[in-house]
Amino acid sequence: MRIAIYAIAKNEAKHVDGFLKTCQGADFVFVADTGSTDGTVEALRAGGATVVPIMIRPWRFDTARNAALALLPADIDICLALDLDERLSDGWREHFDKEWRPGATRGHYLYAWSHQADGSPGVEYWTDRCHARQGYLWRHACHEALFPDRLEEVHVYFKNLRVDHWPDSSKSRGQYLDLLEVAAAEEPHSARNAFYLTRERIFYRDWTGAEQEARRYLALPSATWKEQNSAVMGYLARCRAAVGDRAHALEWLRRATQTAPERREAWVQLADMLYETGDWAACYAAAAKALAIKKGPTAAFNDPRAASAHPHDLASFAASRLGQHATALKHAQDALSLSPGDERLARNVAALGKLAASA
Structure with a gap:
């Protein structure tokens, strides 16, 4: 051979x-x-x-x-x-x-x-x-x-x-957007091309263009991959949040979790936005949903933060705000174990340890 x-x-x-x-x-x-x-x-x-x-x-x-x-x-x-x-x-x-x-x-x-x-x-x-x-x-x-x-x-x-x-960060990706526009025009019924074009417009913070392409993607008969559909709903949430429409952003994120409930990323994105709104009970619930999912990443559009210390960090902060210091400490310790060099996480563990001990 x-x-x-x-x-x-x-x-x-x-x-x-x-x-x-x-x-x-x-x-x-x-x-x-x-x-x-x-x-x-x-x-x-x-x-x-x-x-x-x-x-x-x-x-x-x-x-x-x-x-x-x-x-x-x-x-x-x-x-x-x-x-x-x-x-x-x-x-x-x-x-x-x-x-x-x-x-x-x-x-x-x-x-x-x-x-x-x-x-x-x-x-x-x-x-x-x-x-x-x-x-x-x-x-x-x-x-x-x-x-x-x-x-x-x-x-x-x-x-x-x-x-x-091992990418070379100095290399330009400036040609990608034009080429993805070409690909989408050549095969307008391709959900794959519409997905990549949406993602590229997000990269350039073209929120209007990204939202337009994301909505076109979701309307395509070929958009049958539920995990990718969930990711596109996450992109729509980013577009809505970028223009100050947090209510519809949250709505899209909830739809993303319903479309692919087994996908960690959607739950983490939802927890992120709930953290920003200060809805600690809902933030903790979303982070806990993400952490309950043990399946590893399988698609190119997955977010590495979903498998990092970040979900535990969110859960720890939310639990702390809810007065659940022992739970917050456990999540803080788990976050630190995944990112042992993070000084902020180390300080969180120390502070929560004192709170849990005095409770």
């Missing part, structure tokens, strides 16, 4: 050494360079990668990735799309050889997107950029995805394969 790792790149010189190291074990490493001027091409070639310059005008990610895929040798069996700022887990080839099965066409693995400065992953979810050499193509101008082309898929779910993303 011959495995190729393939990528597209532009001015990624700082990531080349790590990329080449993580690719060790692949039978072929290929990079389609889209116009580097910082030595990326030379460094990749010096490290043994095959590099071919390509020109994509006007730019779109799916066209670039399809060009890279088309240039892979015909004798490759399995392809793994990897960006230069992504790293495979140690021993990936051994796990791959053990877990891939004959006849499979698509591999799913855990992905840790956008690691934070302290090394913790931003969001963890399952993704599937591992595929057979034939029968696949990339679609969507931005946030591109793989689709089968006249192929009956056979899936493998890797237990021991993981990819970690």
Whole structure:
């Protein structure tokens, strides 16, 4: 079984050494360079990668990735799309050889997107950029995805394969909004494209545009993924709160919890807003609902704060305001255990410990 790792790149010189190291074990490493001027091409070639310059005008990610895929040798069996700022887990080839099965066409693995400065992953979810050499193509101008082309898929779910993303915060994402506008116009019935466009408009604080696209998303027949629908309702709440309409923001958050009650994020967002309003009983109830959900994150739009110390911190503060100092102390201790270097949380534990002892 011959495995190729393939990528597209532009001015990624700082990531080349790590990329080449993580690719060790692949039978072929290929990079389609889209116009580097910082030595990326030379460094990749010096490290043994095959590099071919390509020109994509006007730019779109799916066209670039399809060009890279088309240039892979015909004798490759399995392809793994990897960006230069992504790293495979140690021993990936051994796990791959053990877990891939004959006849499979698509591999799913855990992905840790956008690691934070302290090394913790931003969001963890399952993704599937591992595929057979034939029968696949990339679609969507931005946030591109793989689709089968006249192929009956056979899936493998890797237990021991993981990819970690270490982003370069200095790189601009300015082209994303225009490309997402293109994608939404090309496929106006796609809930996926409407979701990403809503999220991008939120990023730019275009509250009016984001709300318009979010409402369009919810009206689409293709918007059937309840977890994503709940996330969009959360975006609508942000839009309403941003213009001072807290009443409707709370209404959207409550709808989000009803749509996907098993999703932690909606409960945490609701607890956040109830904290801002000073409704301590409701804030505690929402935070407790979030903490009762033990299922880990599974989607790219999950909020890492939901799995952090934050829900315990909210519950602790609300319980304290309700005079429940022992309960507040327990949540404060749990919050500190999840974020042991946080001095504010440490002070909370000390203060609540005294209150609980004197109660």
